[in-house]
Amino acid sequence: xxxxxxxxxxxxxxxxxxxxxxxxxxxxxxxxxxxxxxxxxxxxxxxxxxxxxxxxxxxxxxxxxxxxxxxxxxxxxxxxxxxxxxxxxxxxxxxxxxxxxxxxxxxxxxxxxxxxxxxxxxxxxxxxxxxxxxxxxxxxxxxxxxxxxxxxxxxxxxxxxxxxxxxxxxxxxxxxxxxxxxxxxxxxxxxxxxxxxxxxxxxxxxxxxxxxxxxxxxxxxxxxxxxxxxxxxxxxxxxxxxxxxxxxxxxxxxxxxxxxxxxx
Amino acid sequence: xxxxxxxxxxxxxxxxxxxxxxxxxxxxxxxxxxxxxxxxxxxxxxxxxxxxxxxxxxxxxxxxxxxxxxxxxxxxxxxxxxxxxxxxxxxxxxxxxxxxxxxxxxxxxxxxxxxxxxxxxxxxxxxxxxxxxxxxxxxxxxxxxxxxxxxxxxxxxxxxxxxxxxxxxxxxxxxxxxxxxxxxxxxxxxxxxxxxxxxxxxxxxxxxxxxxxxxxxxxxxxxxxxxxxxxxxxxxxxxxxxxxxxxxxxxxxxxxxxxxxxxxxxxxxxxxxxxxxxxxxxxxxxxxxxxxxxxxx
Numbered sequence: 001x002x003x004x005x006x007x008x009x010x011x012x013x014x015x016x017x018x019x020x021x022x023x024x025x026x027x028x029x030x031x032x033x034x035x036x037x038x039x040x041x042x043x044x045x046x047x048x049x050x051x052x053x054x055x056x057x058x059x060x061x062x063x064x065x066x067x068x069x070x071x072x073x074x075x076x077x078x079x080x081x082x083x084x085x086x087x088x089x090x091x092x093x094x095x096x097x098x099x100x101x102x103x104x105x106x107x108x109x110x111x112x113x114x115x116x117x118x119x120x121x122x123x124x125x126x127x128x129x130x131x132x133x134x135x136x137x138x139x140x141x142x143x144x145x146x147x148x149x150x151x152x153x154x155x156x157x158x159x160x161x162x163x164x165x166x167x168x169x170x171x172x173x174x175x176x177x178x179x180x181x182x183x184x185x186x187x188x189x190x191x192x193x194x195x196x197x198x199x200x201x202x203x204x205x206x207x208x209x210x211x212x213x214x215x216x217x218x219x220x221x222x223x224x225x226x227x228x229x230x231x232x233x234x235x236x237x238x239x240x241x242x243x244x245x246x247x248x249x250x251x252x253x254x255x256x257x258x259x260x261x262x263x264x
Numbered sequence: 265x266x267x268x269x270x271x272x273x274x275x276x277x278x279x280x281x282x283x284x285x286x287x288x289x290x291x292x293x294x295x296x297x298x299x300x301x302x303x304x305x306x307x308x309x310x311x312x313x314x315x316x317x318x319x320x321x322x323x324x325x326x327x328x329x330x331x332x333x334x335x336x337x338x339x340x341x342x343x344x345x346x347x348x349x350x351x352x353x354x355x356x357x358x359x360x361x362x363x364x365x366x367x368x369x370x371x372x373x374x375x376x377x378x379x380x381x382x383x384x385x386x387x388x389x390x391x392x393x394x395x396x397x398x399x400x401x402x403x404x405x406x407x408x409x410x411x412x413x414x415x416x417x418x419x420x421x422x423x424x425x426x427x428x429x430x431x432x433x434x435x436x437x438x439x440x441x442x443x444x445x446x447x448x449x450x451x452x453x454x455x456x457x458x459x460x461x462x463x464x465x466x467x468x469x470x471x472x473x474x475x476x477x478x479x480x481x482x483x484x485x486x487x488x489x490x491x492x493x494x495x496x497x498x499x500x501x502x503x504x505x506x507x508x509x510x511x512x513x514x515x516x517x518x519x520x521x522x523x524x525x526x527x528x529x530x531x532x533x534x535x536x537x538x539x540x541x542x543x544x545x546x547x548x549x550x551x552x553x554x555x556x557x558x559x560x561x
Contacts, residue, residue, distance in 0.1 A: 006370075007370055010362070010365075010366035010370045010371075011366070011370075011371070013362055013363055013366055014363055014366050014367060014371070014379060017359075017360075017363045017438075017442065018379065018382045018383075020434070020438070021382065021383065021385075021386055021435075021438065021439050022382065022385075022386075023397075023401065024393075024394040024395075024397035024398050024401065024435065025385075025386065025389065025394065025397070027397050027400060027401055027407060028393060028394075028396075028397040028400075031400065038405060080291060081291045081292050081295055084287075084288050084289075084290070084291045084292060085288075085289075085291070085292040087288055088288040088289050088292070091288070092285060092288065100289060100292065100293060103296055103300070103301065104292050104296060106300070107300060109492065110496075110537065111492075111495065111496020111497070111498075111513065111536065111540075112496070112498075113496055113497075113498040113513045113516055113517060114496060114516070114533045114536060114537065117307075117516060117517075117520055117526075117529055117530075117533055118303045118304060118306075118307050118533070119299075119303060120520065121303070121306060121307065121310060121526050121530070122299075122302065122303035122306050122307075125306065137299050138299075140295065140299065141295065141296060141299055141300045144292070144295075173284045174284065202389065202390045202391070202392075204390075204391075204392045204499075205498065209520075218390065218392055221390075221392055221393065221396075222392055222499075225392070225396055225503055226502075226503075229396075233393075233396055234400075236393075237390065237393035237396065237397070240389075240390045240393055241389050241390060241393060244389045244390060245385065245389055248384075248385075248389075
């Protein structure tokens with residue numbers, strides 16, 4: 001009896017915690033369809049006007065396209081660097097490896113407001129400020145550790161003898177990479193591409209500092225939030241949310257569906 | 265740098281540089297040198313530069329450090345930031361633990377998976393948009409207050425104060441801390457819990473005497489993350505907290521964007537990094553220090 005009561009209370013507690021976490025997302029989506037200018041209860045009338053307003057806003061359009069370009073470039077570069085570092089850690093042992101890995105994993109632990117400022121100062125000093133590639137440069141170091149972690153976890157599942165077998169059969173080390181390592185880690189590579197894309201697509205602070213006039217979508221949103229806010233932001237936010245959650249879901253799907261095939 | 269393949273390397277008879285081994289560190293090392301280490305070094309160097317007529321020029325002056333460290337508003341911001349981050353860390357740890365405990369011990373594996381899914385969801389979705397959403401929920405004519413108004417309460421002032429700032433920090437760190445707690449709780453050996461029960465240790469006593477000490481490393485690391493995230497966060501204090509009083513992050517952005525004084529902003533940034541490093545170092549030391557019987561690896 002008392003056990004059931006306690007278990008029930010714990011369930012309610014979990015529900016409340018998850019409700020707190022989901023509340024801003026739910027509110028956003030619900031009020032993006034509300035015609036009223038001021039988002040408040042009771043909900044007034046269903047409408048797509050904020051989505052239309054967003055669709056017709058040139059700053060949002062260019063921000064959206066910029067974000068997609070940046071996210072795609074970041075995904076490719078960060079995943080390549082992450083893959084190389086994961087294989088480095090998996091295969092080799094040498095002095096200084098710990099230092100390389102420590103520096104490699106440092107960027108996500110530094111507050112992004114500091115990273116944004118650091119990149120602003122540096123890129124302005126070497127004349128690379130204010131372009132889309134400035135944002136790419138700022139995002140890669142921040143995203144690469146996520147890609148590295150995914151590939152490294154996948155490599156940990158690999159049978160070490162696979163590589164040795166390929167060498168014994170006369171394959172060179174490069175051939176082994178192409179024929180064994182890359183096929184085996186493919187799900188992790190694809191997942192890393194989508195995950196780094198999601199991280200870059202959502203990143204606002206570095207982008208806000210270094211993009212100058214070539215704002216990405218989150219930088220645009222931040223600029224709007226600091227000035228005159230319209231409920232259009234609800235619609236933009238819902239779209240951004242749907243895109244990033246899709247990217248993350250694809251990443252999870254690829255990892256989970258493909259896993260049984262490779263593991264023994 | 266000499267790179268050795270592990271013992272299980274291929275039979276090699278070739279002479280000359282080991283190109284294969286030299287290739288793998290190249291991307292990360294070159295990229296990190298050019299676009300992470302060099303910027304950080306510049307950040308340190310720039311604190312000694314001077315600004316005259318809105319122009320930044322190389323110099324070796326301690327003026328920026330002196331003027332920043334003798335400014336009362338800087339130390340106010342510093343203490344306020346420390347205070348907010350500490351309060352948030354304590355609150356998050358206390359509130360997250362029962363949730364993780366329930367997920368770890370009180371529900372079915374299927375429910376746990378669903379819970380973990382919901383906890384992971386916000387992790388990769390736009391934080392800026394969620395912060396804006398809290399603005400809508402908490403403002404004076406916002407959703408909560410219009411709900412309270414309908415039953416004749418309020419309006420409560422829930423925006424532009426420490427409360428709303430902490431709500432923002434929770435949005436960022438709360439799901440992560442629950443996940444980390446859950447992870448460390450699922451590593452606790454179930455047999456010691458059963459042993460405690462068999463020895464008639466009560467439910468609550470078991471949690472505090474057995475489970476918390478056994479999961480201490482994970483719990484401390486989770487607290488570190490909560491502190492790290494809330495110490496440097498900018499959107500919550502500016503968009504939810506109304507920038508008043510400013511935190512270090514708000515001060516940093518203002519110094520860069522409106523003040524246009526990069527050397528002083530760099531002093532703030534370095535102070536933040538050093539503070540965080542010291543506090544996290546102390547916390548990790550505490551976590552691994554004389555951890556009773558929990559010496560895994």
